[in-house]
Amino acid sequence: MDTVEIQRVVAIEDDNWWYRERRAIVARELRRLGVPGRAADIGAAGGGNTRVLLEHGWEAIAIDASPAAVELARLRGIDAYHGDACYLPLSTGDFDFVMALDVLQHITDDRTACGELARVLRPGGTALISVPCDLALWSAHDVALGHVRRYSRDTLAEVVEGSGLVLDRMWSWNVLLRPAAKWRRHRSAPPDVERLHPVLNAGLRAVAMLERRLPLGGLPGVTLFARAHRPEL
Template sequence: MDTIEIQRIAEVEDESWWYRERRAAVARELRRIGTPGRAVDIGAAGGGNTRVLAAHGWDAVAVDGSPAAVRLARARGVEAYEGDAAYLPLPSGHFDFAMALDVLEHVEDDRAAAAEMARVLRPGGTALVSVACDLSLWSAHDVVLGRVRRYSRRALAEVIEGAGLLVDRMWSWNVLLRPFVRWRRHRAAGWGLERFHPAVNAGLRAVATLERHLPVKQLPGVTLFARAHRPV
């Protein structure tokens, strides 16, 4: 992801329905984990999600392969380091929680990246992963963002389990808005995170919020989430 795209994300993530609802999903998982500890946000971009970890009491650090992203995260008060997701500059068995949101689909060797996530976790530690899913959703948006794949449930499980982690739960996200997202992205020639009118943004977030309370998490969505742990 280049400098311009990182800056665009930083500009929209505090108001965008997509990023705000994804942060809410992270917050729910953190509450399920319970007592905060040490956490790492892998592929953190400007550190927006790392700040969510810190707000929930975690001692959190960010890692990103872009020097521009690291500078931006540090400017926002985040402890950040430059490093490749497949070769993290972090000690083994050090973290209670490792998070990689929309990262693996950008990494050529996603199995190496998953193995690194497992390596830095302590035994019993938790990993939270999200990935773009379903190749039928592939569009110019994926190309602009530098994705090299979209995942099926089976493919994501194989990558996580191949790293020695045990999958506790896997679920779809943005199920209700999948038709809208598919329509938008197949019409767009590139970047798709422009600012919506506030009323449209609020409406989209309302639909995404409604999804939390409906039994749709096993239906096809736009994104797959998985929570896993490193065996003791």
């Protein structure tokens, strides 16, 4: 993600339905974990998700490969550092929770990156990962965002488990909006990160909030989430 794209994300993410709902998923997972500890947000961009960790009482740091993203996160009061997801500047076994949301699809060597998530977790620690799914949704949108792949359930499970993590749960997100996403992403020009009309934004958020209450996680969606843990010694 380049500097302009990061700045656009920071400008809209507080109100945009997609970023708000993704933060709601993070918050739900943190509530499930209970007592806060040390956490790292890998590929944090401007730190929007890192702030969720802080709001829930976690001692959290942000890591991003972009110096511009690190600077933006620091300007927002976040403890942020420059680092490559394949060579994290973090101590082994030092974190209770790590997350890499929409990161692995940008990395050619995703196995090494996932292995780094496992390395920095303490035994019993939890990782939360999200990726775009299904090659049927591949479009100019993916190319514009620098994606090198989309995942199936099998390929994501293979990467997660190949890193030494134990996969606890995998689920789909944006199942209800998948048909609209497929139509939009196969337009001739990739959409920019944009501020939506308030009515459209509210409507999309209402659909996403409805999805929280429905048992749709096993159906095809736009995004896959995986929760995993590092085995106890």
